[in-house]
Amino acid sequence: MADSISLRDLADQLAAKLEVSKSAAYEALGDAFGTINACVGKGGKVAIFQFGSFYQKSRKARTGRNPQTGAAIKIAASKSVGFKPSKAAAKAKAKPAAKKATKK
Numbered sequence: 001m002a003d004s005i006s007l008r009d010l011a012d013q014l015a016a017k018l019e020v021s022k023s024a025a026y027e028a029l030g031d032a033f034g035t036i037n038a039c040v041g042k043g044g045k046v047a048i049f050q051f052g053s054f055y056q057k058s059r060k061a062r063t064g065r066n067p068q069t070g071a072a073i074k075i076a077a078s079k080s081v082g083f084k085p086s087k088a089a090a091k092a093k094a095k096p097a098a099k100k101a102t103k104k
Contacts, residue, residue, distance in 0.1 A: 052085040
């Protein structure tokens with residue numbers, strides 16, 4: 001499997017596994033992600049068993065610096081989407097490479 005996958009590729013794999021048309025799988029994934037976006041956009045949390053949870057993160061307004069001039073600038077408060085993987089997903093993550101034995 002590739003290091004990254006597009007929505008179209010994901011839909012193609014899902015269509016093959018479920019034996020449905022590629023367009024139906026693509027539409028279903030689009031609907032699922034749209035539902036997740038709508039829920040998180042309203043401040044909700046979406047937990048997907050053995051995958052992880054999507055939630056809304058808030059950042060307070062703060063003062064920053066323009067890196068070119070050094071002038072202080074105001075950065076407005078903002079909201080973004082956060083993701084926390086489940087324990088099962090974290091365990092499924094690739095294991096680090098084995099350490100080489102060192103000679104003493």
